[in-house]
Amino acid sequence: MKLRLQLTIVFGAFIAAILSAVAVSVYVLTERSLSVAITDRAERALGELTSGTSTIDQGLQKLPSDTYYQILIIGLAGRVPESITSLRSGVTYKSNTSLIGTLSDAAAQTLLATGEVREVVNSKGERIQVLARLAAITFPAQDSTVQAAFLVGIRASLMARTLDQLARDLIATVLIAFLVFALGVWLLSERVLGPLKRVTAAASKVSGSELGQRVPVPTNRDEIRELGVTINHMLDRLQESFETQRRFTADASHELRTPVTAIGGHVNYLLRRTGPTPDQVESLEVIRRESERMAKLVNDLLELARADAGFTVHLEPMNLVEVVEAVKQEVAPVAGGSKIHVRSSTPLAEVMGDFTRLKQVVLNLVQNALNAGAKNVTVSLRPERSQVHLEVLDDGAGIPAEALPHLFERFFRVDGARSTRGNGSGLGLAIVKWIVQQHGGSVDVESRLGEGTVFTVNLPALEVRNTMDLATNVRATLVENVIARVRPQ
Amino acid sequence: MERRPQILIVEDEKEIAKFIDLELQAENYDTVVSYDGVTGLSKFRELNPDLVVLDLMLPVLDGLEVARRIRKTSNTPIIILTAKDSVDDKVTGLDSGADDYLVKPFSIEELLARVRAHLRRVNPAVTGEVRVVDLVMNLDGREVFRDGRRIELSAKEFELLELFARNPGKVFSRFEIEEKVWPEYTGGSNVVDVYVGYLRRKLEQEGERRLVHTVRGVGYVLREE
Numbered sequence: 001m002k003l004r005l006q007l008t009i010v011f012g013a014f015i016a017a018i019l020s021a022v023a024v025s026v027y028v029l030t031e032r033s034l035s036v037a038i039t040d041r042a043e044r045a046l047g048e049l050t051s052g053t054s055t056i057d058q059g060l061q062k063l064p065s066d067t068y069y070q071i072l073i074i075g076l077a078g079r080v081p082e083s084i085t086s087l088r089s090g091v092t093y094k095s096n097t098s099l100i101g102t103l104s105d106a107a108a109q110t111l112l113a114t115g116e117v118r119e120v121v122n123s124k125g126e127r128i129q130v131l132a133r134l135a136a137i138t139f140p141a142q143d144s145t146v147q148a149a150f151l152v153g154i155r156a157s158l159m160a161r162t163l164d165q166l167a168r169d170l171i172a173t174v175l176i177a178f179l180v181f182a183l184g185v186w187l188l189s190e191r192v193l194g195p196l197k198r199v200t201a202a203a204s205k206v207s208g209s210e211l212g213q214r215v216p217v218p219t220n221r222d223e224i225r226e227l228g229v230t231i232n233h234m235l236d237r238l239q240e241s242f243e244t245q246r247r248f249t250a251d252a253s254h255e256l257r258t259p260v261t262a263i264g265g266h267v268n269y270l271l272r273r274t275g276p277t278p279d280q281v282e283s284l285e286v287i288r289r290e291s292e293r294m295a296k297l298v299n300d301l302l303e304l305a306r307a308d309a310g311f312t313v314h315l316e317p318m319n320l321v322e323v324v325e326a327v328k329q330e331v332a333p334v335a336g337g338s339k340i341h342v343r344s345s346t347p348l349a350e351v352m353g354d355f356t357r358l359k360q361v362v363l364n365l366v367q368n369a370l371n372a373g374a375k376n377v378t379v380s381l382r383p384e385r386s387q388v389h390l391e392v393l394d395d396g397a398g399i400p401a402e403a404l405p406h407l408f409e410r411f412f413r414v415d416g417a418r419s420t421r422g423n424g425s426g427l428g429l430a431i432v433k434w435i436v437q438q439h440g441g442s443v444d445v446e447s448r449l450g451e452g453t454v455f456t457v458n459l460p461a462l463e464v465r466n467t468m469d470l471a472t473n474v475r476a477t478l479v480e481n482v483i484a485r486v487r488p489q
Numbered sequence: 490m491e492r493r494p495q496i497l498i499v500e501d502e503k504e505i506a507k508f509i510d511l512e513l514q515a516e517n518y519d520t521v522v523s524y525d526g527v528t529g530l531s532k533f534r535e536l537n538p539d540l541v542v543l544d545l546m547l548p549v550l551d552g553l554e555v556a557r558r559i560r561k562t563s564n565t566p567i568i569i570l571t572a573k574d575s576v577d578d579k580v581t582g583l584d585s586g587a588d589d590y591l592v593k594p595f596s597i598e599e600l601l602a603r604v605r606a607h608l609r610r611v612n613p614a615v616t617g618e619v620r621v622v623d624l625v626m627n628l629d630g631r632e633v634f635r636d637g638r639r640i641e642l643s644a645k646e647f648e649l650l651e652l653f654a655r656n657p658g659k660v661f662s663r664f665e666i667e668e669k670v671w672p673e674y675t676g677g678s679n680v681v682d683v684y685v686g687y688l689r690r691k692l693e694q695e696g697e698r699r700l701v702h703t704v705r706g707v708g709y710v711l712r713e714e
Contacts, residue, residue: 257572258502261594265508268597273515295594316690319683322643329644347674348683355643 004189012182019177023170030166034159035129039117042067042131042152049150050135056094068128068153070095071137073146093137097122099130099151108132112149119156127160128153195224203231211239242308250305253298260298264291293425300427304410307434313354315439317462320349320358320388324379327362331370335377338370343380349388350462357435364428365392365455372396372453383461387441390457399447407445408433432457494608495519495536499529499555500544500570505593509542512597513604526550533559540607542600545571545582553585560586564637566607570595589639606630610637619654622700622713624692626654640691645670649684650692653701653711662708685709 045067049059056071063069071093092098100108102120111118111132118130130153137146195218202215214235217228267287270276276284321344328340351358362379369377374394382389399407399414406412411426432455436443440460447453496518500506506522513520521536523529526547533541541559545552556567569587571578582590589603606627609618619626625634631647633640642650648670652661663681671680685701692700701711 254572257593258505262502262504262508264594265505265512265597269508269511269515273511291594298594317683317687319643319645319680319687322645326644346678346680347671348678348680350683 004186004193007189008182008185011185012178015181016174016178019174023174027163027167027170031159031163034162035117035156038129038154038156038159039131042117042129042154045069045152046131046133046150049152050133056137060094063152064154066155066158068097068099068122068155070097070099070151070153072100072149072151074134074149093146093148097153099128099153100149102128103130111151120153122153127156129156192224196227199224199228199231206235211235211242246305246308249301250309253302253305256294256298260291260295263287264295267291297425297427300425300431303431304427304434307431313357313435313438315352315354317350318353318355318358319347320351320353320381320390320459321347323353323355323358323362324381324390326359327366327379330363331366335370338374339376340366341376341378343378346381346383349381349383351388351439351459352462353439353459354435358439361432361435361457362390362392364432365457368428368455369394369396369453372398374452386461388459388461390459391454392457393452393454395452398449398451399445399453400449401447404445404447408443493517493519494540495521495538496604497529497533497536497538497541498522499524499526499532499541499547499552501525501547502544505544505570508597509600512601516601516604518604524548526552526555530555530558533563533565537563538565540604541565541567542604543567543569543587545569545573545578553581556582556585556587566610568600568603568607570600588637602630606632610634619651621654621657621711623697624654624700626651635692635697638695640694642688642691645684646687646691650688650701653709656711658710658712660704660707660710666708681709 041064045059045063048062049056049069049071060069073091073093092100099120099122102122103111103118107118107120110116111130112134115131115133120128120130122128130151132149132151135148135150137148195216199215202213206213206215214232215228217232218225267284271281271284271288324342324344328342332340366377366379369392372394374396376395378391378393380391380393382391403412403414407414408429410430412429413426433443436457436459442458444456444458445453446456496513498506498509498513498520500509500522501524503524506524510520510522521532521538523532527549529541529543529547530550543552543555547555552569552571556569559565559567566589567587568589568591569582570591570593571582572593579590588607591600591603609627610625617627617629619628623636626647627633628651631642631644633642633647633650649666652666652669666681667674670684674680685703688701689699699714701709702714704710
């Protein structure tokens with residue numbers, strides 16, 4: 001999973017848990033304090049009623065308007081005023097609803113005994129918090145006292161509504177807070193991880209030939225900047241050592257050219273101009289061959305040093321058929337008993353190319369085939385719509401399958417470090433690959449041990465610049481052909 | 490007795506100068522060797538040789554500068570020898586006034602062939618050569634010069650140009666050209682048109698006038714217009 005998603009999920013879950021815990025405790029505390037407040041109100045109202053400082057009627061007027069009450073006569077003490085002779089035990093003295101009726105007897109007993117708050121549902125279906133207290137009602141005028149149960153009921157529906165509202169608000173708050181937080185984490189992680197992503201993208205672009213590339217360094221003085229700076233330092237050092245190595249190869253090759261030229265020049269002079277004895281010729285030939293081989297190695301090394309320096313080839317329209325013909329001309333006289341065949345159905349296979357370098361490609365491939373002991377090397381050209389395929393097929397020793405993937409590596413030799421095959425530098429195919437790539441093409445190889453090898457070079461075909469022109473010209477040529485054949489000689 | 494052509498060799502690597510000297514003497518040229526740019530230049534002014542073989546990396550005065558100074562006063566052919574072979578180096582070398590460019594390690598046969606070609610160019614009384622307008626074709630060395638500028642042609646390009654150059658003013662049809670230059674293939678391709686295009690690009694690279702002209706409905710011809 002992406003780091004960004006992980007961060008968002010982990011932090012989101014964390015914050016959601018904290019918020020939920022806070023919400024639950026807020027809810028519980030509110031509920032508790034609400035019910036305490038209700039009990040308080042009931043207590044206060046009861047206190048007013050039973051304090052004896054005012055009459056019951058005055059006390060009742062001080063009750064909040066939404067309060068239910070019921071005063072129940074329980075027992076008479078002393079003389080009962082005449083005005084209230086109707087009062088008997090178990091009779092309601094004053095009430096605006098029947099609270100006692102909503103309580104079970106046992107509940108009423110407990111309520112009176114303990115003075116606890118009890119929630120009941122009355123006949124209207126309202127939830128009511130009921131509080132009861134025993135007190136005496138004194139009638140000063142009559143000098144009599146009546147024992148009574150005072151019940152006060154406060155509708156709890158208000159509290160329930162408040163709590164419901166609170167619960168909804170809390171859930172909404174938690175959800176919104178969670179979403180805002182998750183979004184925040186998502187955006188912030190982009191801010192943190194974005195530069196990292198850019199650093200990664202830039203770093204992956206840095207390849208052998210593009211060591212000059214650097215990763216972007218953010219302006220903030222943070223860890224990402226440090227990372228960028230570190231990577232760039234590393235690339236600087238890498239490029240430096242790469243450059244040193246390349247320059248060393250180039251310098252060494254240049255320096256070697258002079259002695260190699262001198263050796264080759266002098267040995268040629270001795271061979272051609274001084275009439276050496278057969279023994280001397282034999283020895284001089286060895287020197288000549290080895291100096292030629294050294295010259296080739298020096299040239300190959302320079303070629304690759306140039307490839308590493310990002311050198312590009314100069315492309316112009318040219319005919320591959322001629323490249324192949326030129327190679328045949330050059331190789332055939334020195335091919336010994338081996339034969340070079342050229343197959344092309346057309347005199348023209350145009351590509352955008354560098355003649356000298358493409359000739360080197362074909363030359364290297366043909367030379368490789370001869371070095372592998374081929375008796376017949378067939379170079380064929382197959383121009384297609386968008387590509388020209390150049391095939392070099394030989395009936396040589398073949399290449400073992402495990403060697404194929406390494407074939408285009410520098411200094412790789414099929415049969416180990418010092419092969420008996422020819423005098424290649426081990427650089428030929430690396431150069432082939434580089435040149436073909438410079439032409440926007442590709443090179444493939446197939447081989448079977450004991451049967452032979454085929455290298456296929458695929459190059460982009462030259463687009464026909466003006467189809468009308470071409471068609472006209474081809475028609476003109478065809479007409480001329482017909483006329484020429486019909487015309488009597 | 491006929492005067493032997495004199496060749497000045499300016500090369501600081503004594504071993505290389507030595508075998509070039511030996512080879513050129515063996516070819517019966519009169520040679521003079523100097524090992525640095527300043528001496529080379531004063532030898533040139535003193536002797537006025539027929540050709541100069543010049544190394545690029547020379548002590549005291551480098552080869553490019555020597556070539557530039559020689560070119561100010563003389564048309565003597567200059568063949569540059571160098572260990573550098575990038576396109577830029579070649580262009581700089583040729584721009585400095587050199588006529589030809591050989592990269593070390595070179596084959597001595599190639600140097601001798603170039604020497605012959607350039608000496609022939611300044612000394613027209615030699616056969617094996619076709620001259621048309623400002624075009625010189627050396628048929629033995631398969632070399633082409635236009636107004637002194639050496640032009641590299643592929644084998645088929647050379648054959649095609651030779652066909653035109655040997656018959657200036659003659660109009661060739663595409664079929665005739667195909668039969669002569671590409672006898673191994675039957676018609677149907679536009680190879681002739683493509684190759685005339687190649688030739689024109691190479692012959693007119695420096696903005697020279699057109700040599701190979703299209704004759705509408707007939708073919709091509711080489712003539713001065």
